[in-house]
Amino acid sequence: MSESDEYSSELTIKNKLGFHVRPIQRFAELARAFDCDVEVEIEGRSASGKSVLEMMSLKGESGAHMTLTCRGSDARQGHCVLSFLAKNRFFVEDQLDEELHPLRHLRRLAHMSACFDSTVEVAKDEQRVDAEDFEALKELDIEPRSSLDFQIEGPDAAQAEIIMDNLLKYHFYVETALNSSVKNSE
């Protein structure tokens, strides 16, 4: 592990409600997959990106600037996953003025897979493709709630597995799919 591994980026919080409970919870859950330190700074106050409680006391209002810094052995991968989440409004989908891309779940999968050195393969109905390959994912006809198998091999497989598990668990954070799953179960 090299302490000199540091990745940092700045972004603007675009969520209507700001950096609120749902973005924070998601961010922390994914941040915990990594060994690196994750620091979130908003308007001069900083918090551990792995602590929901610490981040909730930041004043992350809509329009505020956020600096995300990852330090440690898997900082590159952590920064790649977390900055993608943050730049995409933490996958919160309740802004009524936006049009959501119907294949956003596949973009999320492809992008997050590409953050890792490991090869991430995804299988559905006995067909297997590289999860970084957006076009190949489209061919597989994956729905947000499809059941999928992952095969992950490489140096950062442990972290990649946790991220993929989260994507599956939350149906790729496609919130309409999440909500309809509640209704169906009642």
Next chain:
Amino acid sequence: MCLIDHLDENTIDMDLEAVERDAALRSLLNMAVEADRLPEDMIDTTLEALIEREQLGSTGIGNGVAVPHARVDELDDTAVLFGHSETGVSFNALDGEPVHYIFLVVGPEGEEDLYAELMRRISSLARDDDFRHFLRQTRNTAQIRDLIEDMEGVGPTA
């Protein structure tokens, strides 16, 4: 704006019996109806909104605290309810621990600022070791109110 302004003896339940999330939420909403903070015919809609919100990610924020919340268009006012469970409620919290303190917040659309401020105050309290230490020693709703009032008075976000 203080959290304490939104809590009184009628909106604090010292002994939540439910050990499952949904039952605990329903019991708090029933209390809200008794306290005249929620119309009775809104219980089911509100509960459904809270459960939908949990499905997007647990509001168990750690340290035994959960902040279930939802916005429901048909509501007129924001209501805050507090429940304490000795046994703990399973809430799927990020740290895997059962939840002993539930701050439930429901309100209409358009009160986002109030909402966000309440959440910040609750999370500041939840982070505070002293608060949790003293909370465990409280025996009645008046003591809880006093404690929250004290802590908000000296807290970092006050």
